[in-house]
Amino acid sequence: MDAQTHENVVAALHGEAFAYARYRLFANAARKRGDDRLASMFDGIASAELDEHFAELADLAGIVGTDVDNIRAALQDEDEEVESRYPEFAEQARSAGEVAVAERFEEIVEDEREHEKTLEQALERLVVPA
Numbered sequence: 001m002d003a004q005t006h007e008n009v010v011a012a013l014h015g016e017a018f019a020y021a022r023y024r025l026f027a028n029a030a031r032k033r034g035d036d037r038l039a040s041m042f043d044g045i046a047s048a049e050l051d052e053h054f055a056e057l058a059d060l061a062g063i064v065g066t067d068v069d070n071i072r073a074a075l076q077d078e079d080e081e082v083e084s085r086y087p088e089f090a091e092q093a094r095s096a097g098e099v100a101v102a103e104r105f106e107e108i109v110e111d112e113r114e115h116e117k118t119l120e121q122a123l124e125r126l127v128v129p130a
């Protein structure tokens with residue numbers, strides 16, 4: 001795929017993923033307030049963002065591969081979060097006096113580390129069948 005087009009597809013994927021997640025939280029908030037109709041509306045749009053827009057763009061970008069490819073891609077993402085993104089974000093937040101944010105980033109690192117372990121076990125199971 002042409003490089004600029006690919007860059008735009010990746011940017012669009014990020015936008016669709018964010019919209020999906022945000023609308024799901026909006027739906028949860030509406031449901032909590034007792035407005036099931038608004039909740040269903042947000043859930044419906046969220047589903048379209050993920051199942052149609054994200055999925056169609058992901059298909060064009062070829063982001064889903066074999067199970068082993070997918071585990072390796074996920075491992076790479078989780079590893080980046082554990083090794084650089086969240087530690088750096090936590091450090092920045094702490095130095096800016098944003099203690100609650102720093103603590104949240106640090107807690108997330110621990111969860112991502114668990115995701116990494118789970119993925120490593122899955123990879124072992126697939127690559128070296130019992």
Ligand SMILES: [Fe+2]
Nearest residue numbers: 016019049053
């Ligand atoms: Fe969309």
Ligand SMILES: [Fe+2]
Nearest residue numbers: 078111112115
């Ligand atoms: Fe994760």
